[in-house]
Amino acid sequence: MLYKRYIEIGRVCFIRLGDDIGKSGVIVDLVDQKHLLIDGPDGIGRKVLRLNQVALTDIKINIPRGCKTKTVRTAMAKEGVEAKLAATSLVKKFAAKNAKAQLGDFARFKNRVAKTASNRKIRSTVRKLKKSS
Amino acid sequence: MAHTSRNSTLPGGVPKLSRSAVYKKRALYKRKKVATVPAVKEVALTKTKTVAGEKNGGTRTVPVQKSPRFYPTEDCKTPLKNRRVVKPTKLRGSIVPGSVVILLAGSHRGKRVVVLKQLPSGLLLVTGPYKINGVPLRRVDQTYVIATSTKVELPALPAIGDEIFKRKGKPTKNEKEMFVDNAGDNSYKISAEKVALQKEIDALVVPAVKKVDMLQSYLRSRFTLTKGQFPHEMKF
Numbered sequence: 001m002l003y004k005r006y007i008e009i010g011r012v013c014f015i016r017l018g019d020d021i022g023k024s025g026v027i028v029d030l031v032d033q034k035h036l037l038i039d040g041p042d043g044i045g046r047k048v049l050r051l052n053q054v055a056l057t058d059i060k061i062n063i064p065r066g067c068k069t070k071t072v073r074t075a076m077a078k079e080g081v082e083a084k085l086a087a088t089s090l091v092k093k094f095a096a097k098n099a100k101a102q103l104g105d106f107a108r109f110k111n112r113v114a115k116t117a118s119n120r121k122i123r124s125t126v127r128k129l130k131k132s133s
Numbered sequence: 134m135a136h137t138s139r140n141s142t143l144p145g146g147v148p149k150l151s152r153s154a155v156y157k158k159r160a161l162y163k164r165k166k167v168a169t170v171p172a173v174k175e176v177a178l179t180k181t182k183t184v185a186g187e188k189n190g191g192t193r194t195v196p197v198q199k200s201p202r203f204y205p206t207e208d209c210k211t212p213l214k215n216r217r218v219v220k221p222t223k224l225r226g227s228i229v230p231g232s233v234v235i236l237l238a239g240s241h242r243g244k245r246v247v248v249l250k251q252l253p254s255g256l257l258l259v260t261g262p263y264k265i266n267g268v269p270l271r272r273v274d275q276t277y278v279i280a281t282s283t284k285v286e287l288p289a290l291p292a293i294g295d296e297i298f299k300r301k302g303k304p305t306k307n308e309k310e311m312f313v314d315n316a317g318d319n320s321y322k323i324s325a326e327k328v329a330l331q332k333e334i335d336a337l338v339v340p341a342v343k344k345v346d347m348l349q350s351y352l353r354s355r356f357t358l359t360k361g362q363f364p365h366e367m368k369f
Contacts (some may be wrong), residue, residue: 104282105235105245107367109351 005056012059014090039072189216222255231287235279243355
């Protein structure tokens with residue numbers, strides 16, 4: 001199978017563009033070829049999003065099409081979606097990118113110094129290994 | 134007895150009651166105050182002066198206040214009095230004594246320096262410290278500066294004002310000489326007082342900087358932008 005993550009009712013999505021960036025919701029219904037009805041916990045609520053605003057995850061839950069927000073939330077809680085999401089690379093990468101953007105000038109300087117120091121070490125080790133081989 | 138206004142305002146800014154209605158309401162007919170008119174002091178407008186010389190009539194009546202010799206041909210309105218009070222420039226909330234700041238203009242552009250305080254002129258007093266990155270005690274406008282979130286805990290510093298930064302003016306013409314002597318070396322030389330003050334300040338600020346890990350090397354480095362870095366997207 002080429003594709004493993006399908007756009008289907010119950011598919012958990014990560015929102016990558018728009019006002020709700022970084023949050024996750026569940027596909028509740030399809031509006032048309034390019035729009036989804038997504039519902040999620042308190043932070044998002046029920047809204048229509050474009051397909052390109054969203055990235056599909058591996059997680060899928062069992063919900064009937066067009067069900068109420070309450071049903072979605074209880075289903076999410078039952079399946080433990082929040083914990084599974086925290087383990088996905090999408091969420092982890094977004095958190096790391098966000099943390100990096102929040103760094104101040106001093107923190108950026110310290111990171112740069114640490115990076116050059118570690119790179120130097122790596123390069124010297126590699127050179128030594130090349131010489132010995 | 135003091136009371137809130139006996140009148141009210143209708144929509145449109147129109148008072149509800151007329152003047153006479155308010156007069157009645159306030160019972161001012163009972164409370165008329167008659168001011169006592171102060172007695173008008175008799176001030177002499179002329180005085181008599183004795184005049185010398187036999188043929189000059191002995192005395193002359195002369196006005197006490199002479200009318201002015203010159204006065205404008207037309208009566209013009211005088212401009213209103215200027216009651217402006219000069220306040221020091223409001224300092225950005227992110228700039229505090231001890232905050233590290235990036236200079237954006239001048240010969241020291243890109244250098245990270247420590248803010249000591251805001252001077253009465255509104256400018257920031259800034260120092261490298263000189264020992265660390267070669268920026269002396271300098272005045273800088275807060276608009277030419279990026280404030281970072283890093284702050285240094287400064288000890289009590291000696292009082293410094295705008296006076297030490299005042300430069301000596303160019304030599305002006307003497308009454309007797311035709312030309313101004315500008316041939317001599319008029320380049321700016323740092324006064325010994327400034328050097329001593331710089332040493333004193335450095336002795337206080339540098340230990341405070343050294344307390345924080347890597348802060349000294351941070352102040353030594355210059356701020357640069359690399360690919361993909363956009364100042365409006367960065368947090369300082």
